[in-house]
Amino acid sequence: MTATPAWAEHAIWWHVYPLGAVGAPIREADPCPGPRLRALLPWLDHLIGLGANGLLLGPVHASTSHGYDVVDHLRVDPRLGTDDDLDALLAACHERGIRVLMDGVFSHVGRDHPAVAAALQGGPGSPAADLLDIDWDADGGPAPRVFEGHDALVRLRHSSPAAVDLATEVMNHWLDRGIDGWRLDAAYSVPTDFWAATLPRVRERHPDAWFLGEVIHGDYPGFVTASTVDSVTQYELWKAIWSSLLDANFYELAHALGRHRQMLGTFVPQTFVGNHDVTRITTRLGAARAVLALTVLMTVAGIPSVYYGDEVGMTGLKEDRLGGDDAVRPALPAGPEGLGVDGEGAVLLDAHRALIAIRRRHPWLTTSRLDVAELTNTRLRYRSQGEDGHLEVELMLDPSPQALVRDADGSVLWRGPDGG
Numbered sequence: 001m002t003a004t005p006a007w008a009e010h011a012i013w014w015h016v017y018p019l020g021a022v023g024a025p026i027r028e029a030d031p032c033p034g035p036r037l038r039a040l041l042p043w044l045d046h047l048i049g050l051g052a053n054g055l056l057l058g059p060v061h062a063s064t065s066h067g068y069d070v071v072d073h074l075r076v077d078p079r080l081g082t083d084d085d086l087d088a089l090l091a092a093c094h095e096r097g098i099r100v101l102m103d104g105v106f107s108h109v110g111r112d113h114p115a116v117a118a119a120l121q122g123g124p125g126s127p128a129a130d131l132l133d134i135d136w137d138a139d140g141g142p143a144p145r146v147f148e149g150h151d152a153l154v155r156l157r158h159s160s161p162a163a164v165d166l167a168t169e170v171m172n173h174w175l176d177r178g179i180d181g182w183r184l185d186a187a188y189s190v191p192t193d194f195w196a197a198t199l200p201r202v203r204e205r206h207p208d209a210w211f212l213g214e215v216i217h218g219d220y221p222g223f224v225t226a227s228t229v230d231s232v233t234q235y236e237l238w239k240a241i242w243s244s245l246l247d248a249n250f251y252e253l254a255h256a257l258g259r260h261r262q263m264l265g266t267f268v269p270q271t272f273v274g275n276h277d278v279t280r281i282t283t284r285l286g287a288a289r290a291v292l293a294l295t296v297l298m299t300v301a302g303i304p305s306v307y308y309g310d311e312v313g314m315t316g317l318k319e320d321r322l323g324g325d326d327a328v329r330p331a332l333p334a335g336p337e338g339l340g341v342d343g344e345g346a347v348l349l350d351a352h353r354a355l356i357a358i359r360r361r362h363p364w365l366t367t368s369r370l371d372v373a374e375l376t377n378t379r380l381r382y383r384s385q386g387e388d389g390h391l392e393v394e395l396m397l398d399p400s401p402q403a404l405v406r407d408a409d410g411s412v413l414w415r416g417p418d419g420g
Contacts, residue, residue: 004230005266008181008210008364011099012356013305014047015159016040017058017276020329021308024079027065027323035081037089042335043308044092049336051356054099054304056183060086060277061105066325068185069110069152073170083177087161090178101178101212106167106198107186108147108155116144131166131254134155147189158194175206184229187213190225199228209328212270221266231303234260234269240272241296242281246287248397250380254372258299258380261370264301268367273310276329280309280316287344288401291351291417295403298355299384299393301368308332311352312345335350351416358405358413364388 003172019026037060038117059067062075076086093100109115109132115369118128124136133145133155147153163244171182180245187195199211215232216222223232240256243249263269272294274281290313297304309330316327333339359365364386374381378397383390391413394404405414 004072005181005208005210007208008315009100009268009301009304011210012052012359013054013056013060013101014050014052014304014308015056015272015275015305016043016308017067017329018060018080019058019077020276020326021332022080023331024173026326026379030079031079033078034086036160037076037080037085039093039334040089043332044096044098045300046336047097047098049312050306050311050352051360052306053097054101054180056101057103059103059105059185064152066105068105069112070105070162071110071113073105073166074173079260083281087177094178098418100178101181101183101210102174102179103185104167104171104182104338105185106156106163106170106194107189108153111144111152111154113154120144127162130162131157132159138197147186158191164194164197164201167194168201171202171209172205175202175209181207181212181230183209184213185213187227187229187232188215188218188223189278195227195229201318216279217274221263226269230269233268233275234263234271234302236260237269237300237302238272239279242284242347245285245292245397245401248378250375250395250397252378253296254375254380254382257370257372259302260302264369266366269302270305271297271300272305272307273297275305276307276325277318278328279318280314280328281306282344282348283315283317283372287348288417289397291346292395292397292401292403294348295393295395295414295416296361299365299391299405300370302385302413303364303366304359306352306356311349312339312341347417348395354414354416355405358391362389362391363384365391 010124027317049147060076060080062072063069076083115131119132122128134142135145136142144154147155154189195210213229213232216235220232222386237256237260240253244253281293318328368384368386370382370384372382380395384391389408392406396402403416407413
């Protein structure tokens with residue numbers, strides 16, 4: 001197993017997409033740039049109140065639109081504020097014992113990044129050209145190669161020492177300023193030897209940093225081993241959780257949980273039921289089944305994250321179009337008191353607090369081993385076993401969605417979605 005920093009095994013992340021959460025314009029001109037990052041300050045106590053202790057912060061670097069088309073890795077996006085505003089957020093997190101993970105885009109840069117124009121003007125021998133992946137023999141003249149067909153996203157030339165140097169400089173810069181690690185965006189699209197060349201250099205200066213690679217499909221353990229990242233996003237389990245609950249097919253979930261257990265021999269996966277790239281869990285499942293999804297998330301091995309708003313049942317459908325992510329990246333009110341939580345939202349909020357508290361009381365869950373004890377299409381019972389005990393978890397869809405968590409003595413720790 002990879003040598004995950006000890007603090008990371010106790011992390012429960014609250015994942016925020018900052019440009020959306022603070023109401024910054026995404027594709028329009030910003031009429032009044034300002035210290036919008038400070039709008040997250042009132043939410044840090046909400047994070048703590050959930051039982052979380054980490055802020056997984058989406059992109060904050062200067063960009064053209066959605067944050068992943070970076071034009072300056074070393075500058076805070078003016079729509080969010082300045083370095084001082086980010087420093088204020090980091091200081092407030094540190095005062096509360098909150099770890100901070102920053103979103104790093106090292107797969108590509110934005111079309112408006114100054115290196116793109118410099119490379120095209122300077123030609124193949126220019127320093128900028130060494131950084132970027134450009135087809136110098138393209139029909140019609142030199143053309144940058146782009147990320148997954150997105151013309152606005154120009155690929156770095158990952159075989160170049162210049163790209164390794166850039167990533168190393170950027171990671172160290174923000175780690176020096178006080179973040180605790182990196183989420184590596186689109187890590188799956190980058191050769192693993194690039195990460196293997198970069199991350200050890202960063203760890204020389206920041207040995208306690210944690211690195212999470214965004215990987216969607218494929219051989220997760222193989223990627224971790226070859227790249228030297230600490231963890232990857234467990235999309236396979238995410239898919240199985242919501243799909244099995246939606247289709248009343250717990251066999252799918254049981255299969256994924258078996259594969260999940262095998263991964264633990266190599267690394268501790270980063271687990272989730274929602275993030276900035278997918279349809280909201282309550283939209284997919286409704287509130288009752290969303291509680292069951294959360295039950296799985298908080299009672300199986302992994303380093304879990306909660307996507308902002310999921311804890312109160314925010315809805316949003318991701319669509320395959322320009323602006324299709326906007327619905328799952330909404331603005332937050334000025335503070336938690338503005339959520340106006342009631343009904344199903346209150347049930348979900350109570351469930352998050354209760355289930356995260358159970359996880360906090362049983363820290364061995366992070367690396368626990370799971371065994372399925374009972375399985376039908378509509379009923380799943382499993383045991384999560386650690387060195388210091390075990391939990392028994394039951395999920396039922398018939399006659400209505402219900403979850404039950406018992407301790408090793410058989411006492412009921414939690415029952416939902418109605419509470420208990």
